Amino acid sequence: MANIVQNKVWDAIVVGSGISGGWAAKELTEKGLETLVLEAGRPIDPGRDYVEHLPSWDLPYRGMLSPEDSRTRHIQRLCGACEGWAAKFFVNDLENPYTFDEDEPFHWIRGRHVGGRSIMWGRQSYRWSDLDFEANARDGHGVDWPIRYTDIAPWYDYVERFAGISGAKEGLDHLPDGEFLPPMDLNCVEQHVREQLLDKFGGRRLLTIGRTAILTQSHNGRAACHYCGPCHRGCITGSYFSSNSSTLPAARATGRLTVRPYSVVRSLNFDPETGKASGVNIVDGLTMANVEIRGKIIFLCASSLESTRILLNSADRDFPEGLANSSGQLGRNVMDHTMGGGAVGTMPGWEKQEFFSQRPNGIYLARFRNVNSRHPDFLRGYAYQGGAFRPRWERGVAMAGFGADFKNKLKEYGPWSMRLYGFGECLPNPENRITIDPDKTDRWGIPVLKFKVKWRENERRMLEDMRDSAAEMLEAVGAKNVVPFLENNAPGLTIHEMGTARMGHDPKTSVLNAYNQCHDVRNVFMTDGACMTSSANQNPSLTYMALTARAADYAVKAMADGEI
């Protein structure tokens, strides 16, 4: 297939430069490997590309999505961060198609540029616990995780110390504390709700400040947050963790990093004589040439579903169902968190209190279902994010009036509202699946994914409980005008897509072993969300970071021992 073959054999090839790829690049180069990072999209220059301080009046639609961006990003725009400033960090849907049945949509939100979604990510960073790693073994859905909390805990320590996670220690067994920088403040109403909840629910409902990869003090040469607010537009002071601010500069400092942008990986080549992958085939995004690049080990960090797409597109004589897929599990068990069960209510009595400036973080109300007792309606659990805020001029349309008094009123802050917005665990199900669509290719001629994914009974019941419990808690803490809600979000839109190449003990039922190494192809590792055996309910990126660092450590030792 290749019409250009590069002779150099890299020590390591990393596919993707987002959160997982950045960590792989840092760890592998720091351990002495000449590493090539292949990024499908364009390079990023913070001085040119970041726009977090550009005021609204410099944009033609004052920050609303332009008609042209709406047309080319008809799926991406379903994500709120795809707005007038930041639309350029989201893929062009017309160039990056995929297929699904009309009544079962999957909303796949992606970024193709150096840094990937680490530029626009939500930054919420939570550890998993054995409540999560033992979940499959306990209730029989999916296969057992081949690791436990003790295996990953030192790697959480390690990545947190480098990335910088601000948060408060709370001593919860099922939401372990980390190596935190000082927490951001709760605002007046959130603090009140925290105290009321502890009081009214006997200490079992804990609201804490979000644990976030944003610096509350200078850290590893990066400046503390200055609270301008819109992190997803980039951060020129590098105050939140992204590949661009953190891992890639560290990798570059070793002198062993090469980043090749505009490199769209199509497939891997399998060498039956060695039983290993010899390298990757890319389409050069600028010249459209096919190029073959060789490496001793390959880290797939292209994002959960893109990494699996590459392996499915690598089917050959030895692996007719996709490379490293002797188990038949590749592409199965697609997961995402459910979201959007919750409630909002006003909080009277706090009119004389206010907060100052834009905190790019909210509250976290830790999981309380199926922790110590068994809920009759559903398995696993959920947590809430959200917070308390006061609208200003935004309430003006619904508020009758005009003139000087009206204008002066809009200058003041309106009533406090408190909102709880749930994120729930999704069960692994082999019928939630991606395959290659034989009839469609993308802008680079690469066959695209076909989705067959839907929420099922357990997810739906949990969403209803999210709504009801949120309303119950708001009533309990003194909220008025409580409005419960249940959004109908398609899978994918939470942008926590996971699974499709699960880790497991048994090569017959899983794709990866306990070190994210393909059971079938020993020099290929997958350390993005594809590896996840279950989904827990915590935001997953911190776990990808820890698993990536752990896998890189293992891979380098295995190379030195001659095992790879």
Added chain:
Amino acid sequence: MQRREVLKQIAAALGIPALAALSSQEILAAGHALHKAAPASAAAPQALHIFRTLDPHQDQTVTRIADMIIPETDTPGAAEVGVNEFIDRLLTEWYPQERKDFFLRGLAGLDAECRQRYSADFIDCDEDQQSDILTGQEEEALRLSRQAGGGGMSWGVFSPPVVHYFHMLKWMTLFGYYTSQVGMVEELGWRVIPGQYIGCRQNG
């Protein structure tokens, strides 16, 4: 110490000595300077606006209503910051054709009502008449919006209401004003680089 440290670091990044001593306008300029390499958008607003949807009569009507909603106080009003030009831009480029037509039909209906009640177009009515008419328009818009259950605010972001042209106009006016430099900086006191977050303090 925390705040001073933060400001010092940003100031160092900007290449200026003391951010804390700067006015919000100067900090704004500094924030701008950080992104000076960002290429100007081809569609960026231009100094001279050429109207493409609103004719002179419609423009006068829209300008007058916008300025009645947000008049000059100790800060400029909607007309002075050119909200009418922004509205013309949204109608021409941003709204789908059917919403634009819906809006223009609403404006025509306003004049029709004024002629029936006061034998003059809206723009030629006196101030009391204009105020009465506008109050009536808003009552009707709120009533229809309640019936339809349409429009609303979620997490500080307003979804433009769609059931009455007056709500389109009010939303475009408020959005256009409070996202302008005058609205954000002079009226609301927005600071692009606050330097710190305070969770809880007494008002004012």
